[in-house]
Amino acid sequence: MANIRFLPFAHTALKNLFSKPVTTGYPFEPAVYPERMRGHIQIAIADCISCGLCARSCPPGAIQTNRTAGTWTIHRFDCVQCGSCVNVCPKKCLRMAPGYIEPGPEKWSETFTRPGFPPLGQKAESSQQPAPAPAQPEGKPVNDSSACVYCTLCAKKCPQGAISVDRAAKTWSLDEQACVGCGVCVSACPKKCLTLR
Amino acid sequence: MAKRSIVPFGPQHPVFPEPVHLDLVLEDEVVVGAVPSIGFVHRGLEKLVETKDYKEYIYIAERVCGICSFGHGMGYCEAVERVMNIDVPPRAKYLRTIWMEMSRIHSHLLWLGLLADALGFESLFMQSWRLREKILDMFDLTTGGRVIFSVNTPGGVLKDVDAYMLHQLLQTIDEMEQDLRPVSDAFLREYTVGTRLHGLGVLKPEDAVQLGAVGPMLRASGVPYDARKLGYAAYGELAFEPIVLTDGDSYARCELRLQEIFQSFHLIRQAVAKLPNGPIAVPVKGNPDGEYFMRIEQPRGEAVYYVRANGTKFLDRFRLRTPTTSNIPPMLELLKGCQLADVPLLILTIDPCISCTER
Numbered sequence: 001m002a003n004i005r006f007l008p009f010a011h012t013a014l015k016n017l018f019s020k021p022v023t024t025g026y027p028f029e030p031a032v033y034p035e036r037m038r039g040h041i042q043i044a045i046a047d048c049i050s051c052g053l054c055a056r057s058c059p060p061g062a063i064q065t066n067r068t069a070g071t072w073t074i075h076r077f078d079c080v081q082c083g084s085c086v087n088v089c090p091k092k093c094l095r096m097a098p099g100y101i102e103p104g105p106e107k108w109s110e111t112f113t114r115p116g117f118p119p120l121g122q123k124a125e126s127s128q129q130p131a132p133a134p135a136q137p138e139g140k141p142v143n144d145s146s147a148c149v150y151c152t153l154c155a156k157k158c159p160q161g162a163i164s165v166d167r168a169a170k171t172w173s174l175d176e177q178a179c180v181g182c183g184v185c186v187s188a189c190p191k192k193c194l195t196l197r
Numbered sequence: 198m199a200k201r202s203i204v205p206f207g208p209q210h211p212v213f214p215e216p217v218h219l220d221l222v223l224e225d226e227v228v229v230g231a232v233p234s235i236g237f238v239h240r241g242l243e244k245l246v247e248t249k250d251y252k253e254y255i256y257i258a259e260r261v262c263g264i265c266s267f268g269h270g271m272g273y274c275e276a277v278e279r280v281m282n283i284d285v286p287p288r289a290k291y292l293r294t295i296w297m298e299m300s301r302i303h304s305h306l307l308w309l310g311l312l313a314d315a316l317g318f319e320s321l322f323m324q325s326w327r328l329r330e331k332i333l334d335m336f337d338l339t340t341g342g343r344v345i346f347s348v349n350t351p352g353g354v355l356k357d358v359d360a361y362m363l364h365q366l367l368q369t370i371d372e373m374e375q376d377l378r379p380v381s382d383a384f385l386r387e388y389t390v391g392t393r394l395h396g397l398g399v400l401k402p403e404d405a406v407q408l409g410a411v412g413p414m415l416r417a418s419g420v421p422y423d424a425r426k427l428g429y430a431a432y433g434e435l436a437f438e439p440i441v442l443t444d445g446d447s448y449a450r451c452e453l454r455l456q457e458i459f460q461s462f463h464l465i466r467q468a469v470a471k472l473p474n475g476p477i478a479v480p481v482k483g484n485p486d487g488e489y490f491m492r493i494e495q496p497r498g499e500a501v502y503y504v505r506a507n508g509t510k511f512l513d514r515f516r517l518r519t520p521t522t523s524n525i526p527p528m529l530e531l532l533k534g535c536q537l538a539d540v541p542l543l544i545l546t547i548d549p550c551i552s553c554t555e556r
Binding site for chain 1: 345
């Protein structure tokens with residue numbers, strides 16, 4: 001108790017009495033968010049290929065993708081803003097944007113439809129009139145072994161680790177179950193010997 | 198002999214931010230025994246490891262607690278990395294160290310605020326939390342989150358820090374150090390605070406060791422144990438010694454936490470000065486197989502992360518032993534012989550984190 005002083009906090013209290021409040025007047029003054037803030041998820045739907053990796057990696061299961069309908073759905077109230085989907089997206093079409101979503105009494109979801117697919121609520125055309133072609137080619141990669149140099153770039157870039165390349169034995173193989181058809185291997189291939197079919 | 202009575206204490210109490218219940222055995226106003234019971238906020242997060250991919254589980258591990266979130270993410274990742282023999286890039290190790298020390302600052306400032314609030318010193322509580330806001334803003338700037346950071350991943354970290362952010366961080370901790378001095382003075386030299394804390398709840402070193410106290414509780418009783426000296430992340434390359442005080446009372450625990458905040462400022466400056474260039478993560482392929490027992494020094498004390506993997510993407514077991522779990526037996530020892538009015542304060546001096554403890 002030897003170092004006890006009388007009113008050591010008085011200086012700080014007096015200083016605060018004549019200084020501006022530390023708090024801001026939100027909501028009358030807009031909140032300023034840093035660029036990196038993980039507020040909500042945005043999607044550039046034109047770049048999406050419905051590979052479903054974001055939905056698979058989402059811890060609370062807030063994302064759903066439908067490859068047939070070309071839709072990407074997010075349940076905003078289930079999303080925990082972890083950014084897992086952003087990290088795994090092979091096309092980099094997802095991003096975390098600053099600012100929170102509006103609060104509300106009911107849980108709601110948001111659905112985006114890829115270009116070239118019928119808008120939500122409208123059924124696809126009948127069999128006589130084929131549906132318009134999707135924006136990106138779809139399917140699994142097929143390798144043209146005559147042009148392949150077994151550089152392993154496709155295997156390194158594959159987000160699912162579905163491609164195995166053996167340079168010595170000159171073999172290229174695909175795990176069909178693991179492949180999500182994202183096409184990252186096709187764009188990484190320097191010899192253009194991979195195609196999605 | 199005075200008549201004995203049992204007074205239920207908690208789980209809802211104005212001093213506790215989280216629910217914990219104690220049955221206090223009293224003789225008049227003096228506590229002669231306490232029986233704790235927890236389990237009000239159990240969420241079963243450890244069990245989820247069996248159904249979530251080991252890379253995905255990191256987002257659950259860091260949600261065990263809102264204050265120790267960075268440490269839990271880091272502890273889990275370090276354990277998985279050791280199972281998989283992954284060598285984390287040096288830059289990632291330094292970034293983890295910086296964020297871990299920022300977590301320590303914000304946790305200790307939160308505790309100081311709660312202590313001031315328990316003492317009824319509201320302006321000191323607000324000053325402590327005003328300072329804490331600055332470090333939360335720095336978390337927001339560097340990681341994108343104020344409470345949950347989502348920057349750890351097996352193999353490194355997900356976000357890099359640029360020169361502007363480092364400059365902002367250094368400037369902020371300089372300002373905070375200046376602002377913390379009068380707050381620190383108020384805690385350590387103010388008459389009312391001193392009379393409430395001095396000589397209250399003395400924990401002897403031999404009791405601290407025998408009852409398994411960890412962190413500030415242990416060091417304030419004169420035992421120089423700090424898990425950071427094990428050298429995980431970049432702590433092995435930074436110059437520091439654990440802060441140790443010998444009194445073992447509530448005042449020593451308060452002083453130790455204040456000194457640790459200043460030490461964290463020093464460690465952040467060191468880590469920023471030594472921050473190497475290079476990649477922030479290495480790619481991780483395959484699944485873990487094996488087990489590891491990782492210890493890290495959380496702000497509240499040593500936390501243990503046990504991971505057992507079976508070669509698939511789902512882990513067999515993840516076990517987290519939190520500092521509060523270890524500090525409950527010494528806390529019960531402190532309560533014996535104290536006045537009923539001092540019970541909330543004594544419970545607070547272990548810095549209890551119930552959501553961590555119950556997971």
